[in-house]
Amino acid sequence: xxxxxxxxxxxxxxxxxxxxxxxxxxxxxxxxxxxxxxxxxxxxxxxxxxxxxxxxxxxxxxxxxxxxxxxxxxxxxxxxxxxxxxxxxxxxxxxxxxxxxxxxxxxxxxxxxxxxxxxxxxxxxxxxxxxxxxxxxxxxxxxxxxxxxxxxxxxxxxxxxxxxxxxxxxxxxxxxxxxxxxxxxxxxxxxxxxxxxxxxxxxxxxxxxxxxxxxxxxxxxxxxxxxxxxxxxxxxxxxxxxxxxxxxxxxxxxxxxxxxxxxxxxxxxxxxxxxxxxxxxxxxxxxxxxxxxxxxxxxxxxxxxxxxxxxxxxxxxxxxxxxxxxxxxxxxxxxxxxxxxxxxxxxxxxxxxxxxxxxxxxxxxxxxxxxxxxxxxxxxxxxxxxxxxxxxxxxxxxxxxxxxxxxxxxxxxxxxxxxxxxxxxxxxxxxxxxxxxxxxxx
Numbered sequence: 001x002x003x004x005x006x007x008x009x010x011x012x013x014x015x016x017x018x019x020x021x022x023x024x025x026x027x028x029x030x031x032x033x034x035x036x037x038x039x040x041x042x043x044x045x046x047x048x049x050x051x052x053x054x055x056x057x058x059x060x061x062x063x064x065x066x067x068x069x070x071x072x073x074x075x076x077x078x079x080x081x082x083x084x085x086x087x088x089x090x091x092x093x094x095x096x097x098x099x100x101x102x103x104x105x106x107x108x109x110x111x112x113x114x115x116x117x118x119x120x121x122x123x124x125x126x127x128x129x130x131x132x133x134x135x136x137x138x139x140x141x142x143x144x145x146x147x148x149x150x151x152x153x154x155x156x157x158x159x160x161x162x163x164x165x166x167x168x169x170x171x172x173x174x175x176x177x178x179x180x181x182x183x184x185x186x187x188x189x190x191x192x193x194x195x196x197x198x199x200x201x202x203x204x205x206x207x208x209x210x211x212x213x214x215x216x217x218x219x220x221x222x223x224x225x226x227x228x229x230x231x232x233x234x235x236x237x238x239x240x241x242x243x244x245x246x247x248x249x250x251x252x253x254x255x256x257x258x259x260x261x262x263x264x265x266x267x268x269x270x271x272x273x274x275x276x277x278x279x280x281x282x283x284x285x286x287x288x289x290x291x292x293x294x295x296x297x298x299x300x301x302x303x304x305x306x307x308x309x310x311x312x313x314x315x316x317x318x319x320x321x322x323x324x325x326x327x328x329x330x331x332x333x334x335x336x337x338x339x340x341x342x343x344x345x346x347x348x349x350x351x352x353x354x355x356x357x358x359x360x361x362x363x364x365x366x367x368x369x370x371x372x373x374x375x376x377x378x379x380x381x382x383x384x385x386x387x388x389x390x391x392x393x394x395x396x397x398x399x400x401x402x403x404x405x406x407x408x409x410x411x412x413x414x415x416x417x418x419x420x421x422x423x424x425x426x427x428x429x430x431x432x433x434x435x436x437x438x439x440x441x442x
Contacts, residue, residue: 012086031079043062044060045072049095144169
């Protein structure tokens with residue numbers, strides 16, 4: 001595969017684009033020493049930032065240099081906020097600085113970065129956690145210094161843009177060792193009052209003065225609040241920890257007030273537009289309803305409303321006639337049914353009388369048959385008794401015969417007994433117990 005041929009510009013431009021789109025090289029905090037400082041007549045600052053092992057060129061444009069509160073000097077140890085990019089005409093890598101401060105907060109910055117990473121890991125900076133700003137806030141809380149340009153700018157902006165809102169100011173310390181505790185107390189107090197939105201604002205100043213807004217406990221307090229919180233701390237280049245956890249961040253206090261308030265004139269224009277649109281819709285609807293009304297007026301029921309009643313009257317008359325005919329048929333059928341019922345009752349009575357006579361005759365015949373049957377049975381019984389008497393062993397015994405038995409067994413032959421065995425002999429008037437002395441066969 002043939003290797004492509006690049007121009008110097010192609011290479012430098014590619015490197016610049018790569019650097020500019022790398023999120024890891026945006027908004028860096030870098031610690032170093034100032035060297036080769038130049039304050040150009042254009043207002044731009046050019047210098048080198050170095051340490052014991054390396055150095056890199058830096059530029060700070062006049063828009064940022066004019067707001068810097070310190071004057072850079074050779075050998076000054078500083079912390080700069082910058083992004084990495086490349087100056088294409090010279091092909092040189094350099095830092096584009098937006099903020100410089102004297103290095104005395106290095107350890108605090110390291111601690112701040114650790115806190116930011118931890119809170120980001122917990123998801124406290126996630127966009128899905130941020131609450132939507134109210135469209136028309138009618139109850140606004142402002143947490144700021146008791147007096148100063150920041151709170152005055154906020155109040156003036158709200159009064160100019162959205163004078164309908166009620167504004168409650170919670171005076172608070174915004175710098176110093178007790179500022180964090182005071183901010184937390186006022187944030188919780190405002191959250192309990194359930195304002196539509198809470199503004200946490202402070203004017204610009206040195207990073208040391210803004211450090212209370214980098215306190216972890218202040219940031220965690222904001223992340224746990226139910227109310228919508230908007231921050232506007234310092235200048236446009238100042239970003240503190242509370243800006244990451246708030247629901248929206250504005251570059252300045254004034255911008256924060258503008259962010260949460262609609263422009264009254266714009267709302268009035270919208271209302272006028274809605275009014276005009278509603279009027280058009282109502283006129284259109286009115287025309288449609290008029291057309292429908294005209295169509296209804298042309299209907300025959302509107303011109304001759306009794307025609308609708310006449311049709312119903314005709315239907316009712318026909319139904320009444322049909323009901324009369326049904327009633328006559330019903331009366332006729334009822335008379336026929338009554339005749340059938342009378343006939344059925346008479347025939348039932350005749351059948352019952354006939355069956356009763358037949359039943360009495362059957363009873364008489366049955367009684368005669370039972371008497372005849374009883375007479376015949378008695379005659380047969382007398383005959384059987386005579387035969388039993390004739391064949392009765394008792395009558396035989398009367399003629400001088402006897403019945404011999406041994407052990408309840410009749411003796412029919414001399415073979416049924418042995419000599420010297422006992423036997424019982426029944427006569428007509430009793431029993432004889434005897435002993436066989438001798439057997440003699442015939």
